[in-house]
Amino acid sequence: AxxxxxxxxxxxxxxxxxxxxxxxxxxxxxPKDPYANSYANANGGAKDGQGRNIVEKMDESGKDCVVFYGSQTGTAEDYASRLAKEASSRFGLKSMTADLEEFDFDTLDTFPENKVAIFVMATYGEGEPTDNAVEFYEFIGSEEPTFSEGTPAAEGPLSKLNYVAFGLGNNTYEHYNAMVRKVDEYLSKLGAKRIGEAGEGDDGAGTMEEDFLAWKEPMWTALQEALNLEEREAVYEPVFEVTEKDDMDATNDLVYLGEPNRNHLENKQKGPYNAGNPYIAPIAESSELFTDKTRNCLHMEIDISGSNLSYTTGDHIAVWPTNSGKEVNRFLHILGLADKKDTVITVRGLDTTAKLPFPSPTTYDAVVRYHMEISAPVSRQFVASLSQFAPSEDIKAELTKIGSDKEYFQQKVSSKNLNLAQFMQIMSGDKPWSSVPFSLFIEGLHKLQPRYYSISSSSKVQPKKISITAIVESIEKPGAPHVVKGVTTNYLLALKQKQHGDPKPDPHGLDYAITGPRNKYDGVHVPVHVRHSNFKLPSNPETPVIMVGPGTGVAPFRGFVQERAALAKSGEKVGKTLLFFGCRNAKEDFLYKSEWEQYKADLGDNFELITAFSREGPKKVYVQHRLKENGKEVDELLQKKANFYVCGDAANMAREVNTILAEIVAKNRGLDQAKAEDVVKAMRTSNQYQEDVW
Ligand code: FAD
Structure with missing residues (x-):
């Protein structure tokens, strides 16, 4: 041809x-990879079978101490970094952190006796390991883990290993701190020697930070003794080097202005979308379910049709926030960086094991706006580490006192609801602290985290649109000079204002960079990803369901009821659908009031909404009371294998509901309280009882 x-x-x-x-x-x-030092690459951990031997890795990089972390949302990872830094600055231990997922554990039996391994383990969900700790946990907990030297488990293959353990848990869950307890048990069973007590931090009681601080001092003393270490005056040793690039401009295409990764930088966003890679989603609709003088409640519809994201009813959507301009400016001002906010900087790990929390090159403004949790409560340990850079001797002495005295810290910082920049402003009379290295903040502040929302729509009814129901956080403490404005929810409120035609959305003077880096979120867009959950409707719609969801806890149940109403409408048989909802009063904050009427029309008598209004009558009535009043019906449904769901406040409501359910079971089945509690426990184990609490 x-x-x-x-x-x-x-x-x-x-x-x-x-x-x-x-x-x-x-x-x-x-072309040289401009991101060669970005967080994806700078990570010293091992991948794909290479360099997964921790003992070798420590040997090569001259380390004496490894801090492993099992982390889901980044908190355990933060604590691990702090321990590694302290081990180095106070005791001269050459330290590294290590993602449990990136190493094998069969060589732990060759771990040298003069070194130490620290395990910082978060417990996830119902006593489960975090995703990155699953393999480690399965290995260490197996009947007969095989170690490199072949010593059988019964003969203590880990007898040379010194370890330290700290757990992050939440006492409102049944399996409180299960991970650290189990890991501690397994390691000691294999002959390893624990140094100090195994610590347990409690997020449920809100004492994680203080639990950590109280645990670590005696632990360091024990470690000092065990490894014969000498304490020295803590000197700050940066983990990252921050270099200002005078030869580069913030308009340069290679500079990250808040883009989370390279694909986003190059305008090629593509899936899979996950905790490392958000989808910049259009907001299809937004409204306020109610507003009163002090509260706003948002309803949003996030359009995922342009992505490969999918969800099923009961899943969570993660929203990636942007800090408000007001707080970004305050922070840059107090650090003396206001004039340099757009200066291009590169950030480099000073040793191979340092993991960058954001991509570089970037700018001060982008780091502070998109990557640092600058509005969160101040940590006492951070105050202590800041003291050596105080602008005067007096301030230094004050910081040292605040940093070392729990009560004084409470009085000067916690009780005032301050964030870090506000605290620094008060300390110095608003004079900039120009000599604090920026790396101290990169290392000491948390990475800005996505916030999760229980999806309030049904994937069967609207597979490509995800509903969010969120109360805008605005927390006033009596006597505190500052009103805490929730980072994410106020950002969402600004987006809603923009969608409704406000050209310069500015809730409470917070002033967001609402169009995102390089205007990539223009229109009305928000970065999101979806997290799948186990909070699920029964597969057979005839199975009855009982749902308890006061306030925004009703979010997933709107999805559940929407789904069951649609099934009923299409002719399917749907079982009893009983919802307990509570709010202040019927006129003010009754979420989705008219929608429930529509669902009732579709589901008929099979849908029952039982309400509790806490501020209508002379006595406060909560969903817990209503549950008790309807105990007989609840128990009958449970005996018919109804699924029981609770969503919302973990600290009080969910716990009380659990107690009341046991009372209901006891009363209606003639059991004593202990037996009834066992019945409720068994319901949890078999997933008949499910919680989505925060
Ligand atoms: P943040 O800035 O994170 O602040 C949160 C709180 O921290 C403040 O209210 C305050 O109490 C405290 N705080 C912050 N800074 C300070 C300071 N400087 N000093 C003292 N205290 C401070 N929420 C919903 O509204 N609807 C849902 O459907 C929903 N579902 C969820 C599902 C899951 C699985 C989880 C884990 C959470 C869910 N949440 C839900 C909660 C939600 O994720 C957020 O925590 C909430 O919206 C607040 O986020 P924010 O960024 O606005 O506030």
């Missing part, structure tokens, strides 16, 4: 392409 011109062009192009491919890097330059 004859070749026509097009064929020839194609063939020539293919030939050139092939030559180019095979000569790559020889005859033409491969």
């Amino acid at each position: 004859q070749l026509d011109t097009l064929d020839i062009i194609v063939l020539v192009a293919l030939l050139l392409g092939t030559i180019a491919y095979f000569t790559k890097g020889t005859y033409w330059a491969v």
